[in-house]
Amino acid sequence: QVQLVQSGAEVKNPGASLKVSCKASGYTFTGYYIQWVRQAPGQGLEWMGRLDPKSGDARLAQNFQGRVAMTRDTSINTAYMELTSLGSDDTAVYFCARDYSYYGYAFDIWGQGTMVSVSS
Amino acid sequence: DIRMTQSPSSLSASVGDRVTITCRASETINTFLNWYQQKPGKAPNLLIYTASNLRSGVPSRFSGSGSGTDFTLTISNLQPEDIATYYCQQTYKTPRTFGQGTKLEI
Numbered sequence: 001q002v003q004l005v006q007s008g009a010e011v012k013n014p015g016a017s018l019k020v021s022c023k024a025s026g027y028t029f030t031g032y033y034i035q036w037v038r039q040a041p042g043q044g045l046e047w048m049g050r051l052d053p054k055s056g057d058a059r060l061a062q063n064f065q066g067r068v069a070m071t072r073d074t075s076i077n078t079a080y081m082e083l084t085s086l087g088s089d090d091t092a093v094y095f096c097a098r099d100y101s102y103y104g105y106a107f108d109i110w111g112q113g114t115m116v117s118v119s120s
Numbered sequence: 121d122i123r124m125t126q127s128p129s130s131l132s133a134s135v136g137d138r139v140t141i142t143c144r145a146s147e148t149i150n151t152f153l154n155w156y157q158q159k160p161g162k163a164p165n166l167l168i169y170t171a172s173n174l175r176s177g178v179p180s181r182f183s184g185s186g187s188g189t190d191f192t193l194t195i196s197n198l199q200p201e202d203i204a205t206y207y208c209q210q211t212y213k214t215p216r217t218f219g220q221g222t223k224l225e226i
Contacts, residue, residue, distance in 0.1 A: 035216070044207065044218060044219070044220045044221045045156075045158075045164065045207055045209075045218040045221075046218075047215050047216045047217060047218065050214075050216075059214060061215045062215070095163055095164075097163075099211070103154075103166070103169040103170065103173075103175070104151070104152050104154065104169050104170035104211055105152070105211040105216075106154040106166050106169040106170070106209070106211060107154075107156075107164070107166060107209075108166050108169075108175070110163035110164060110165070111163065112163060113162075113163055
């Protein structure tokens with residue numbers, strides 16, 4: 001079935017970097033944008049950016065420019081989100097999602113989320 | 121950026137009630153408005169896309185309406201499994217932005 005499976009939980013020290021993977025299956029990986037969204041504990045949803053798996057082009061939210069890279073490996077249908085210079089306010093669950101043009105670009109398939117804790 | 125404002129932030133209702141959540145965009149977004157349900161510890165789940173289209177498999181007690189800047193999500197005949205937080209989202213412009221969420225309690 002159509003699904004996105006993310007890498008497991010991470011614990012990081014302040015100042016470290018993080019790389020989360022998002023493996024797609026059940027559909028044509030290069031046919032749909034991958035979106036990244038994070039959710040701090042008890043908070044709402046924050047859009048981080050999107051990746052076009054076909055071209056590799058990424059567009060980032062202003063808050064994350066210079067600190068986030070979104071890449072992909074089409075040979076294994078996997079997207080990656082790398083976040084550098086981690087601080088305690090980066091503690092959150094990170095989600096990848098697919099957007100679907102037929103649904104007005106709504107995010108129709110979501111990964112299970114990757115919990116990231118940043119603490120010394 | 122387009123700001124999405126939901127109201128109320130939280131809501132308590134009873135089984136069988138009709139519940140309405142509103143979402144207002146800071147500028148017109150046509151009908152590029154989506155609604156998600158999120159249960160604790162889970163990823164959001166798309167319920168309604170482009171303001172009023174019910175995603176396949178979503179119970180018909182969920183409905184959406186609106187266009188321009190003002191939108192509503194209605195849950196008729198509220199069920200215990202509807203306990204969740206609901207988010208609106210605009211996909212008219214980048215950055216995609218979400219409302220702050222409405223926590224529904226029964």
